[in-house]
Amino acid sequence: MKNDNLQKLFNPESIAIIGASPDKKKIGGRPLDYLQKYGYEGRILPINPKYDDINNLTCYPDILSAEGEVDLAIIALPSQAVVETFKKCIEKNVRSVIIFSAGFGELDEQGAKEQEEITALAEKHGIRVLGPNCLGMFNVKKGVYSTFSTIIEEEQPIESNIGFVSQSGAFGSHVFTLARQNKIGFSYFIATGNECDVDVADCIKFLAEDPGTDVIACYIEGTKDGAKLIEALQLAHENNKPVIAIKVGKTDVGMKAALSHTGSLVGADTVFDTIFKQNGVYRANTIEEFLDVTYAASKLPFPKGRNVAVFTVSGGVGILLADQLTENGLLLPETPESVKEKLRDILPIAGVQNPIDTTAQISYMPTLLEDFMESVLSSGKYDSAIVFLGFAGLKLDSLEARIKSLVKVKNLFKDIPQMIVTINSETSKQMFNDAGLYVLDDPTRAVIVTKALNYLSTAVIEEEAEQVEFPKGKELADSPSLLTEYKSKEILASYNIPITREALAVTAEEAVRYAGEIGYPVVLKGMSPQILHKTDKGLVCLSIKTEEDVREKFQELKTIIEETEGAGFEGVLVQEMLQKDSVEMYIGSKKDPIFGQMVLVGMGGVYIEVLKDVSMRKAPVSVNEAEKMIEELQASLILKSYRGKPAYDTKELSSLISKFSHFIASNPEQIAEADLNPVMVFTEGEGVKVADGLMTLENQVREERSALIASK
Missing domain, CATH: 3.40.50.720 (NAD(P)-binding Rossmann-like Domain)
Known part of the structure; x- marks a missing residue:
């Protein structure tokens, strides 16, 4: 109902x-x-x-x-x-x-x-x-104007295939007015206000199922229900309806402002960014970009690749476009030789290398642009076209002929998006719009739109991550409130996550026995639930090679813990010393208050904090998606073969990421935070091992909060 x-x-x-x-x-x-x-x-x-x-x-x-x-x-x-x-x-x-x-x-x-x-x-x-x-809202096709906004006082809105939902009425009104000035219409305009019931996710879902809406634009400050928003975004993607979003609240100040405005949770901006990417949403950074991309998605075909042909009346603008397209990950393939010859036959003085310079002769040869574009695009080598025409939009005496040529090319190459760049008057803007042509006044905006359309054309939502078979594993609810590395890794091992060979000794003699069983050299680590940053307190000893050293270091570690106020001694962890060639990586979890468990991957050791080179996804993820996470890292090159060095085992690393993501997703209420750092990634075929790991459980967080409240 x-x-x-x-x-x-x-x-x-x-x-x-x-x-x-x-x-x-x-x-x-x-x-x-x-x-x-x-x-x-x-x-x-x-x-x-x-x-x-x-x-x-x-x-x-x-x-x-x-x-x-x-x-x-x-x-x-x-x-x-x-x-x-x-x-x-x-x-x-x-x-x-x-x-x-x-x-x-x-x-x-x-x-x-x-x-x-x-x-x-x-x-x-x-x-x-x-x-x-x-x-309020309005439905243009049906004439439902359930709003008190003054934005439609003077004229009825233009009908189009764009549905627009905004959590801010004033923002929505501003965007609507700018859109109308640029001859852009809407199917629906919805302002959700305080969202006591219908929220932005409901509206996206409705628009995703609306036959008169092909593109969904939304302004988002936050959401109270992350799962519901994800479901709506996935439905839009399944129905081939691109979603273009402008999301505010990136900074702490912006987040506080958004919270006070809508009363909804805004969440960490990086998490929203991740959710958008995982669900094929294009995120705009400015209102101009928001409108440009939304309108382009509603009018243009999506490109089948990154190859762009540039046609320009200005060599300088051609260079500018070449630089900016390349900087944005797009390609400008060289014009084929056979096509170059055709172009020179048409105009010997033309610049026939892509970007293609038609020169000012375009004003004197009525079919020059049309002939050039037809010759180049018929080569089958290009997926998008940008056409820079200078101030041709102000020359109404010749514009009709120019538009006629562009429409002919558009109809010949229906699968190739064509972006026209020229300075316009109100009249010329209307002429381009009536002809069904997409026009902008700035070449840089055309680059951004081209990049956006490529993103939307390649955005793929991963199918639901396949279920990973776990052993039953330890019940986290039965675990102690404070977990040391030993207790954390004991839980991880029960879920089939590969950890180092290790044992917890409570006496020096036990430590010597365990070291002998594991094999020298070993690592000794002092375990105390109250001291989680072991290195800072000198509780880690590497490369222990003799029984005498084990006894001596055991006593040192125990003394440090016993002399630390409020610290309890759990024992000394005797651990294998990993000596094979390896790269240290980090795998961790972040429990977002809106979207739940997120899995993170980055360089391990101290580099995770120094470089902040991290890839993130909503958990769980498949092995394939885990591979993509690794590829996104700037540090991914270190894991590959170079200068005679072997490649490292990214296959097993991907498997571990996926397995860990299922572990945290299957314990959404219990795990507050989990860090595997470092994860040692050995050379290809040699696998991975978790050298250190730590978990914080929700019952521990609750106890700490209660203690803090009691102390106040």
């Missing part, structure tokens, strides 16, 4: 406006005016006890007296009247509600309580609620 009622929210057959007004400048008057002015064909039911009729429509004193079924009720009343009005909507069996009113969770504790009450009532009765504190 709840999902059905999303249709009633966004495609209603009847709309009641509670707080309706004949004054179209008032919040309750604007939606009424828009619905009538822009041709909404459903039933409109004004609700206001002050009037018998408004704008030739019967006006009802309250929602209960309104005739017939009501798909959508708009509440445009002061906040203190909202909860009781909402209860009447439930009594009337209204299917969905939009609450314009502010003064709820964004304001104070009392407002938050009232918002929670609305949420609970909506859940109980299966009614969908957009808002409160929201600008």
Whole structure:
């Protein structure tokens, strides 16, 4: 019922406006005016006890007296009247509600309580609620204008195949206005406000299933339900609907501002970035990029590769484009020799190397551009085309012929996206738009769009990671609150994760026996649950080669622990000394409050903190995805064969990453943090071993929090 009622929210057959007004400048008057002015064909039911009729429509004193079924009720009343009005909507069996009113969770504790009450009532009765504190929405095709925004006061929005959802009404209005100035339209415009019920994920899911929407644009500050957002993004990808997002809250200051604005959790920005990449979302950094890429995705085919042909009337701009395309990972293959000859036959003075310089002769030879583009693109060597025309958009006397040529080329090469760059007037912009051509005024913007389309064309969502067969493993719930390296690795080993050969000795004689069984040289490590950073306290001794040294170092380590205030002695870990050629790597987990367990990979030892060269994914991941994580690292070259050095065992490293990711994903509530550092990666075929590992469990975190509260 709840999902059905999303249709009633966004495609209603009847709309009641509670707080309706004949004054179209008032919040309750604007939606009424828009619905009538822009041709909404459903039933409109004004609700206001002050009037018998408004704008030739019967006006009802309250929602209960309104005739017939009501798909959508708009509440445009002061906040203190909202909860009781909402209860009447439930009594009337209204299917969905939009609450314009502010003064709820964004304001104070009392407002938050009232918002929670609305949420609970909506859940109980299966009614969908957009808002409160929201600008509303509009559905252009159906003429549903359930908004009080002034952005559509003067003219009806342009209809297109772009669905736009924003967690900020003001941001959405700004983007809408810029879009309209650039002749860009929308299928839906949705502002979600405080999201007491319908959130950005619900809207993405709705748009992913809407037949009139092909591209989804969204402004996101945060989300309360990470799993729901991921599910919506995956659905959009499955339905071949690219998602372009602008996500704010990158910095601590920005995160605090976003939290106060929407009341939703914003999460760590790097985690959001990872979620977007894993789910094929293109993340824009500026409003200009957001609009450019969204519009391009709605109008242009996606390229089949990275090869770009550049046509330019300026050699200088050609060089600029060549530099920027290359810097962005795109390719400019050399023009084939046979094509060069054709181009020279057409214009001997032309620059025929890619970028291709048509020179100023383009103004005097009407078919020059068309002939050049046809010759080059028919070679089959290029996937995208950028056409720089200088200020041709201002020369209206010759523009029609130029557009005709470009349309002909576009129709000849339907699979090749064509980006036109020229300075425009309002008239020329409309001419390009009417011809179905994509036009920008800055060559750098064309480069960014080309890169974005390549990203969207190659974005692949990994199939659900295959299940890894684990032995049963130790129950984490039964583990002690404070875990040493020994206890942490004991748990890891029970899940079939390869650790060093080791044993815990509580006496010097035990340590000597274990060292003999493991084989010299060995490593000794002092174990105390209260001292987790062992190296800082001198609790690690390497390359121990004799029984005498074992006894001596055992006593030293025990003394350090016993002399440390508050530290308990668990024993001394006797561990094999790994001497084979290896590279130290790091594998770890981060429990994000929104998206759950994330798996991280980077260089090991101290380098993880110094270089901050880390790849991250939502756990679990497959072995294939783990391989991609390794490849993303700048340090991945170290693992490959070079200058006679052998390659290292990335196959087994990938397997370990995948296995570890399944381990943390299968214990989502118990593990707060886990670090395998270093993981020794041996040469190809020699495998991997976890030399050190440490886990923090949630029960430990809770105990520490309780102790902190008690101390205050």
